Amino acid sequence: MTKPKIWLSSPHMCGKEFEYVKDAFDTNWIAPLGPHVDGFEKDLCNFTQSENAAALSAGTAAIHLALILLDVKAGDEVICQSFTFSASANPIVYQGATPIFVDSEEETWNMCPIQLRKAIEDRISKGKKPKAIIPVHLYGMPAKMNEILAIANEFGIPIIEDAAEGLGSKINEKACGTFGNLGVLSFNGNKIITTSGGGALISNNEEYINKARFLATQARDSAPHYQHSQIGYNYRMSNVCAAIGRGQMTVLQDRVNQRRMNFELYNQHLSGISGITFISEPAGYYSNRWLSTILVNPLHTNGITREDIRIALEKENIESRPLWKPMHMQPIFKQYPYYGNNVSEKLFEQGLCLPSGSNLTKAEHQLVVKTVKNILSK
Numbered sequence: 256m257t258k259p260k261i262w263l264s265s266p267h268m269c270g271k272e273f274e275y276v277k278d279a280f281d282t283n284w285i286a287p288l289g290p291h292v293d294g295f296e297k298d299l300c301n302f303t304q305s306e307n308a309a310a311l312s313a314g315t316a317a318i319h320l321a322l323i324l325l326d327v328k329a330g331d332e333v334i335c336q337s338f339t340f341s342a343s344a345n346p347i348v349y350q351g352a353t354p355i356f357v358d359s360e361e362e363t364w365n366m367c368p369i370q371l372r373k374a375i376e377d378r379i380s381k382g383k384k385p386k387a388i389i390p391v392h393l394y395g396m397p398a399k400m401n402e403i404l405a406i407a408n409e410f411g412i413p414i415i416e417d418a419a420e421g422l423g424s425k426i427n428e429k430a431c432g433t434f435g436n437l438g439v440l441s442f443n444g445n446k447i448i449t450t451s452g453g454g455a456l457i458s459n460n461e462e463y464i465n466k467a468r469f470l471a472t473q474a475r476d477s478a479p480h481y482q483h484s485q486i487g488y489n490y491r492m493s494n495v496c497a498a499i500g501r502g503q504m505t506v507l508q509d510r511v512n513q514r515r516m517n518f519e520l521y522n523q524h525l526s527g528i529s530g531i532t533f534i535s536e537p538a539g540y541y542s543n544r545w546l547s548t549i550l551v552n553p554l555h556t557n558g559i560t561r562e563d564i565r566i567a568l569e570k571e572n573i574e575s576r577p578l579w580k581p582m583h584m585q586p587i588f589k590q591y592p593y594y595g596n597n598v599s600e601k602l603f604e605q606g607l608c609l610p611s612g613s614n615l616t617k618a619e620h621q622l623v624v625k626t627v628k629n630i631l632s633k
Contacts, residue, residue: 258572261623264445264546267510272502273417277464279498288472289494291501294601296455298504303422303430305438305457307464310492310500311322311471314419316455319346319586320467320490321415321437321456322387327352331386332503333373336366336398336417337581338599339391343417344406344582347389355385358584358595362537365398366390367595370553374594391581392421392431394608395447395514395545396534400434410501415439419454423511423543430458447510447543447613447633448503450496511543513613516622518544521609528631530555548578553605559631561607567630573623578606 270273275291284290296308311317327333329351335344337356347354357374360367371388378385388407390398400416416435418424424431432438437460442453456467469475474487492500503510522533529554536542551561561577568575580603583593610623 261571261573261610261615261619262612263574263576263608263610264474265614266444266449266451269502269506271505272499275498275501276495279445279495284494284513287491287493289497291494291497292492295450295492295500295504298501299440299457302504302507303433303457305430306459307461308455308457309464309467309471311454311456311467311490312492312525313343313452314417314439314443316471316488316490317439317456318343318389318415319349319418320470320488321439322346322350322352323470324437324463325387325413325415327386332383333350333389334371334378334437335467335582336411337390337583337593337595338364338393338579338602339582340415340419340579341368341582341585341587342419343389343391344588352386352473354582354588354591356588356591356593358593358597359393359599359602361400361598363371363396363398363540364393364534364599365396366403367598368399368402370596372406373404374592375406375412377594378592379410384410385412388412389417390414390435391417391419392424394548395420395424395543395565396536397421397424397426397431397540397542397597400431404434411449413437415507419443419542420446420545423507425541427539428541433459437463440504442500442597447514447545448500448507450492450500450503453492453496453500480584482485492499506626510613514544514547514611515542517611517613518547520620521547521549521610521624525627527547527554528628530559531631544611546611548589548606548608550602550605551607556592556631557633559633561605564607564627564630566628568623569625570578571622573610573626575610578603578608
């Protein structure tokens with residue numbers, strides 16, 4: 256008999272989503288855009304305290320539009336965090352630009368300010384000042400934005416803040432996604448909240464968001480006929496997807512609280528085991544704990560690796576996942592410049608994401624902990 260599946264991070268509906276979706280059907284507003292898109296954008300602004308938001312088809316679309324808004328073109332260079340999902344880097348290549356990868360620091364696992372400065376100074380010395388910087392709030396842990404911002408301002412380089420995994424995370428009560436010139440959110444099925452698929456671009460710069468909306472609706476000029484003076488994209492969110500998002504927004508903080516509780520329980524039951532470590536919040540930082548992660552050092556676990564634990568969980572039909580493989584190690588990106596001390600390589604080698612959904616039951620959580628403890632006791 257197949258054991259019930261325990262997912263890494265599955266969608267979690269609250270019930271209110273159907274009310275908004277039903278309204279979309281009852282009013283026959285099924286086409287792209289509509290009142291729920293407007294409402295969802297307002298909800299996002301209210302939650303993040305950003306002044307403007309554009310609801311889009313994906314977080315990747317948001318990064319792509321942000322690059323266009325910052326006039327990134329073929330031949331330009333864009334600094335990108337190496338330890339991330341490929342969606343952070345792919346849009347750079349969409350534009351024909353070159354990604355310049357920067358390593359992480361050990362405290363937050365995000366872009367290292369020291370390596371960032373080295374990268375900028377070296378690229379400038381080679382006659383290529385970067386057009387933008389893309390730091391990421393990995394697994395919900397805020398990056399060192401104050402240090403990154405100071406460096407970016409010193410060199411006059413704008414920031415696209417990838418908060419796809421960081422909705423609900425904060426630094427000194429300021430929402431992640433609102434530190435940079437442009438912020439990126441994601442509502443993929445495995446995120447804190449979902450619209451089944453979707454994303455958003457947020458900014459205090461109204462002109463940026465107005466231009467993003469224009470480009471995301473195929474850059475259609477104001478005319479009674481279809482006229483286009485620029486290349487556009489089909490990147491706008493539909494009214495139905497936004498309706499799901501509006502329902503999800505009503506429980507967003509609850510979802511963050513539940514994920515943080517998952518982390519606390521894992522930390523409580525596993526942190527005392529030799530060779531198992533967790534990432535802590537620096538002072539003033541508040542992580543949404545999108546995914547609970549552990550580092551497994553085989554030198555202190557009698558040779559047990561993160562892969563041994565992953566396979567043991569898989570045998571129990573429990574989904575887990577290694578930490579992101581750094582972009583500079585990916586076959587498609589390995590030819591691009593990289594600045595770092597291989598911190599992200601070590602994190603990839605030792606790191607594992609544990610089931611972290613806000614709908615994870617107590618029994619499921621206990622089974623995950625039991626399985627991890629069993630393999631480590633061998």
